[in-house]
Amino acid sequence: MAFALPLAASGLVVFSLYYLLQWLTLYRRRSHMKRENGCLPPKKLAQMDPFLGTDVVFQNLRAAKKFGFLNLLRSRHAANGLTFTTNTYFRTTINTCDPTLIQNVLSFQFQDFGMGPLRRNSASPLLGQGIFTTDDEIWAHQRALIRPSFVRAQVTDFSIFGHHVDQLIALIARRNYIVDLQQLFFRMVLDSNSEYMFGESVGLMSENASESATKFHHALDYAQQGTILRLRLGNLMFTHRDQKFRDSCRTVHAYADKFVGQALEYRRSQALLPPEKREKEDGVRQKYVFLNELAKDTEDPILLRDQIVNMLLAARDTTAGLLAFVFFILARRPDIWAKLREDVLDHYCEPLTYEAIMDMKYLRFVVHEALRLFPPIATNSRMANKDTVLPVGGGPDGKSPLFVKKNNVVTYSTFVMHRRKEFFGEDADEFRPERWENLRPGWEFLPFNGGPRICPGQKFALTESSYTIARLLHAFSSIENLDPTDWREQLTLSLTLNNGVQCRLTPAA
Template sequence: MVPLNVYVNAASVAVGAYVLYFTLKFLLVHRRRSLVKQKHGCLPAPKLYQKDPFLGTDLVLQNRNAGREHRFLDLLKARHDKGGLTYTTDTYFRRTINTCDPDLIRNVLAFQFNDFGMGPLRQRSAAPLLGQGIFTTDHETWSQQRALIRPSFYRARVTNLSIYKKHVDRLIAIIREENCKTDLQPLFVRLTLDTNSEYLFGESVGLLSDQPLKHVTNFYRALNYAGEATIQRLRLGNLMWFHHDREFKRCCAIVHEFAQQFVDKALDFRRRETLVSPDEKDVASGERQKYLFIDELAKATDNPTRLRDHIVNMLLAADTTPGLLSFAFYMLSRNEVLWEKLRNHVLEHYCEPLTYEALMNMTYLRHFIQECLRLFPPIATNSRVAHKDTVLPVGGGPDGKSPLFIAKHNVVTYSTYVMHRRKDLFGEDADEFRPERWEKLLPGWEYLPFNGGPRMCPGQKLAMTETSYTIARILTTFSSIESLDNSEWQEKITLSLKLKNGIQCHLIS
């Protein structure tokens, strides 16, 4: 029998070797990084004061409480007022560089695009809902998905207004059925899901129909809950594993089950494609005369899980437009002069049927929407994770002008909400809603409602066209609007920014 002390000695040697290995590795990495910082003249960004300097428990609790009280964006703005344009925080072994500096954001999103990505934390946080879709993946997987999606948003398709007309007709009919006193926000959610599902998949989900099917309304509610819970998981960061929410799991399952009908449709299309000759395919293509995302998706893969992930991600992509429409009518319902000015401008260029060219001539409408996007950006905060050690040309030092070293796995979080309200970029009246400012402003990297760089939103033109068309139609249908809720707006952050209280209003014919 081998004496016990032999095992103890062997274990001690193994532990000692393990410790020595990681100590040497740490020292070598530290030395290499020090040389890189010295070479580029890097300075650290200011660090936000933390009561818990090691784990940042106080910051995590602040984030959680602010989220529950619907004031998370105000908390971010207050932190930047205190910490500057760029500052760092440390929470549970994760260093985050927080910024509202357009020069730093431009480097992360564009100039040094390959150095950053979504990262494993976002993938784990959103995976129960989004799987391996375009909003969670990186590198070659993302590139392939992006190439697959891009043709869906060609200008010729986006500017065809016929698809919007019937759904906006139905929206207006519902408003009248409710005696013109209604909450517009859920109607806008239903509108965009109906429009975008028909646009991408060839058939509407029918949320605006007289009697939407029960499984459709269940999907609608589940999608909203799952999106909000996903944001909560992201805010928890490395503590995400403490997020135990059975309702979240149930809602993700409902969304996936709903998406299955489109998966089945895609697989059926793929089977039919394999049974016809090339000549028959040409004839069928000529008869269809339109690109459907779901058909092209079926050609790319027959994996049901991959198909489902793609479909759910594209359904979620429609989530930004109802928020934009809601904030537009929030502002219009609170300002009679603004309503009259915008309505008169729209009527001046309006034609029946409304055309894309007429919409493009409505310059004040475009400026109005730009101002909505500035004060209420759909994605109010976003982040990227460093794939490797890298150096950004700005962000370091007390003034943020020196190079900044970013270690592998560090997170860069940027807030368009805070950046869009900077007075040094948009004037002393940056907190005020004033569409006229866009008569002279030429937006650059300080204005990012649809993100920037290679991951810029491919559906930007679709969202702008649908928003412009919907606003123009409502403005020409109703003569005035009255707010039925005079409380200040409160944020509701799901996967995009919305209003907690909705838009309670009275539209007058």
């Protein structure tokens, strides 16, 4: 016993010296890296609690609860410049709206940054190991699986879109033309995209939607609300104890599992057929089904489920949100409605074709302006997976090189960047589609992200949105706003309207 204490003390000393040496070596290497690259420290947000950052976390949560998180970000950037840091529970976050810095993170230095464990842990109960939570080889493999499914032939086939827009127009009529369009857009897009991805529509546009479909729809909403709350809590995520969130994730997974099982059965049945008869029924080629294509490359049911949930959620929310913001503005701007309807009618044909939509120039301007003011992914982030240096972001003006430690998070706001006057004019806060006649932005306009992780379904979303807008402008002669309030943000994994799109539509003669 007499020898045990000195031995334990000696071990503690050796252990302490080892870690002190490690820390000094790391400090020296990082100091050299900063000097060699001329790095300057970034501006810091003034915090009442600079060590734990409790004030920042609770300020974020309060603002989100009052539908004002994005305006809070704008005010912080207005006071602190393009790039500044915050510290929350021993985690440093670099906040930016500088397109040069964003381009380096997403493209030039893509290998230096990833999703990081915080994002994976916050989203994994819902999204598992899908394309939006994974990195490196897993992500590359999943991207390779998905990308071929968005070739032009599938994207420009309006047979699925058309049927569900027909249902939307009929449902508006059944409700005497007084509706919340955002609610209907979410249902229609989920119906349309589930048919494209599963081969079978969820069926929410029906007046007799099944209980399982309705439960799935609501579970998607609740599960992603919980996901964004977990992300905002950061290192306090362990405090999130919500059984309804867990149940909602299980409901989503169970619904998707049913179609995964069908896709795997389809894969097995096709393998038994001779090559010339595969993917044909009575000699006629079967319709394209996204999940069946994925199942050709893997038999892993969990991988297939995670992929389809990731894609379905992303496709539903971003497309429905874009449509909602377009009609939210149109209901308040009869001048834009009239000009857009004239453009649509000038090029409209039956059946409506992809080429006709491409000729609707003002429609393209309206969609781009909605994406600018209300980007589907209003904020995003990446975590440094090693010590690295960004060419901008340091110093009081944000123009000097910036040293980024391993595990530091870079959070970037497209919402703030898209409203910068130096890029989009003094009227950057106004909805003016005409600005796109001569506007050719680069990285300052990122509605679908950029670099290797650019959204693979952006053409699909733009085509579906444009088709839907054109069909509605053809079917209805006017729109009347029934909501006197301004827009309120609903910020989950994507940006939508908390107050919806309350309006009255007038059918065309």
